[in-house]
Amino acid sequence: MKIFSVDQIRLADKFTIERQNITSDMLMERAGEQVFRWLHSQLNGNPVKIHVFCGIGNNGGDGLVVARYLMEQGYNIEVYVVNFSDNRSKDFLLNFDRIKNLKYWPKLLTEGDDFPQINPDEIVVDAIFGIGLNRPPVDWVSNLIGHINKAGTFVLSVDIPSGLYMDKSVEKSDAVIRANYTLTFQLPKLIFLLPETGIYTYEWLLVDIGQDQQFLIEEEADAFYIDVNNARSLYKPRQRFSHKGTYGHALVVGGSYGKTGAALMCTEAALSAGAGLVTAYVPKCGYQSIQTAFPEAMVITDDKETHISAVDFDIKPTAVAIGVGMGKHKETVKAFADFLSENKLPLVIDADGINILAEHKELLKHLKGKAVLTPHPKELERFIGSWKNDFEKLEKAKQFSTENDVVLMIKGAYTKTIYHKKVYVNSTGNPGMATGGSGDVLTGIISGLIAQQYSLLNAAIFGAYIHGLAGDLASQRSGLEALTATDIIDFMGDAFLALFKNDTADRQQKSEEDE
Template sequence: MKIFSKEQIYKGDQLTAEKQNISSTELMERAGTQIFNWIHQRMQGAQVPIHVFCGIGNNGGDGLVLARQLVNYGYNVHIYVVNCSEKRTKDFLINYDRIKETTKKWPIMLNCEADFPEIGPDDIIVDAVFGIGLNRPPNEWVKRLFQHFRASKAFTLAIDLPSGLYADKVPKDENGVVWADYTLSFQSPKLVFFLPDTSKYTRQWEVLDIGIDLEFLQQTETEVELIGKNEMLTIYKPREKFSHKGTYGHALLIGGSHGKMGAMILSARGTMASGAGLVTTFIPKCGYIPMQSVVPEAMVLTDADDEKLTSITFDIEPTAVGMGMGMGLDQKTQHAFQKFLKSNEVPLVIDADGINLLAKHKDDFKLIKPQTVLTPHPKELERLLGSWKDDFDKLKKAKAFSKKYKCILVVKDAHTITVFEDKLYINSTGNPGLATGGTGDVLTGIITGLIAQGYEPLTASLFAVYLHGKSADIAVEDYGYQSLTASHVIDYLGQAYLDLFAKPQVQQKQEEKSGNS
């Protein structure tokens, strides 16, 4: 799913009005009606007090359309205009006049803190104050209004974007932002829903289709995409009947050290479960028996040293290499790592201590080949990029790093973002259960295994992150967040593959109902 920028959203609205021969007011009517339909479907006329707070721009106009529809259907609605400026948009004024024609209960003007209404904890707040149109911090009294919302503990529904939250930067004062329980986003989600600094401002979100021009949606290139099942189905490669283990590549995993062999075992198991035809591990001698015992499917090559890697040499021809897991930062290991980077011509995934060694010896950045995949967690990313002031600055630096070294960055987080040059791909799967040791090693194994099977490095990264998160989503139903382990992610990877082709429950029930009738 494409995530459009603020500028693209404005362009899409304008183009839709032109191509569909409708006015901007009619498009606003459509948007407000979709919001009403969403609320009406859930409330079915329930007489809970609904407080609709409208700004004096187009987001406020959407709110006035909604309020008028609520009035027409007999809801217990209270309408307010947050009078924060002398300027009003044309469409706001049109809908303000329409609502005055609809009800004798005209909107109440809010000009200062003394005007704030009483809101009960069982009431509903609809925030239609700013939307994406905000370009400066709210007035102080408007900030206090937003704090009044939060203090009421009422369910808060934001229209398009929580007011006070920018579409393209982090707000400086969290008290100047509406903390929404739910946000209805027009046509596509917003990038800020997925970033650590800003995702807290809405607990949940949903996209409403307001009929933006289909050609515009299909042909407009976006900087950001949200990756889900539909995107993965298009890249999945089914197995051929007459294939064999050689068909699906030979993955080589390099890493491990005394006391950290578990990382390599998890990575090897993840690589096998991803579908790689053959897996070989290159590890210190101390890991030989554990690896052979725990992962009998994998072949094992060992370094001459018992506890660490000192010389990476092998006589196989892998189709992909993953390295760094549990490798350690010993100087001899660093020299072996550097030597390997100089000679390697095979698609490469670098994780964990491989990233840390690169960060310590930044001259080695120039040794990584184009399309190399790096999989840093937040602290490892900071070692690569340096510090950042906020999430937008982080992504800017990540894109610059990717462009400079022509590499793929898998920025691991609650919503893992894969960065390649100027493009951001946000993963839609995963849960807090993944916040446990070893899950990153599993992910590296899955990426390496997919590349070994012939997926392009970027495609493999997106698919692996999706499968990894989906596996955790399925496993958490049995184990809960706290008890989920990296091994569970491997164990449920097959179900994540099967889920690609599973029908949504709603569709399945409809088909069953149709079959019974």
């Protein structure tokens, strides 16, 4: 699913109006009606009081449409026009007249007016500012936003929480609506998926307003939101006449004294992701634990008891995961560097492998076109330097990926996979996955997929999705606090099944109908 810039959203509206031969206010009517339909489905006529705050631009016009539909259905509403400028959009004025035709005059709020009382058991519909905002609201409007936030009521924002910008970070955090829910039009917005700006809406939901499909398909995008349909398109089905050699051989290089578990979880995840064979390359101290805990794995040991001193093997893997629990012993660093200088295989580099790279950036030249890097935020900072905000972080990450020709993954909520100038935002996962070992499991999944001949980019995108989905399913059993990395592995099979759950149900229903 594409993520558009503000200019592309405006173009989508323009082409929709032209190609569907409709007026701009008709498109506004669609948007407002869809917001109303969602709200009506939740309330079902509940007499709760609803406060609708409308700006004087197109977002305010959307709010007036919502208010009109609510009024026509007999809801208890109060409508306010936040009069922060003398400039009003024509579609706002048109819908202002339409609501007045119902013999209702919205209350005009201007500087110096008392703010309306809002009780915690009431509802606020926020339609003050839309996607065009590019500077902080004037002080009295900022104070109004603060008044709404302090009311403790349920807040529904129309398209975007008022006060947010589409393409930069917030300047005044107390001048942004904190929405419980945002109904956003047609496509996701990047600001919902970034840590600094995503906090202003607890949940968001897409609302289809019928924008021109040809434009949505043909317009190029720099960012994508990976949902179940995108994940399905990446999946490679198993073939009936196949064998373990068909699905590749993943090699996991890692572990050290006290951190063998990282290599174990990575190894198990690689096999659970579908690799035909998996071998763990660990120090001698890890041999017995891996052979005992995971008999499906093969194990090669280093000459050293407590750490890896050389990466030397006579097998022929199709993908290598390296770095998990590996440590940074002097001999390990040299072994890692020597391995990279000779390696021709596709790699997934994590944990201490990333830390060693960050300290020895001359090694990056060996990775071009054949590595996925999976840093957490602190590890990422060692690569690209500090950043002022999330937008700068993304730009620096894109530059790093482009210069070094690597797939770069930024782990966290809405994990982002970056390759050159493109960003792929994952839709699955939950806060319970912020736990030790979760990253080791992700590394194993990606390497297991690469072993099966998924491209580096597709393996990273699809691996992040399956990893998050398994975590979501696991959390339904354990809750968030008790979720562990091995729980994620336990639910990987369920995650693969869930990819096609709706398809299976649809086929079964169709079969029953045919009978």
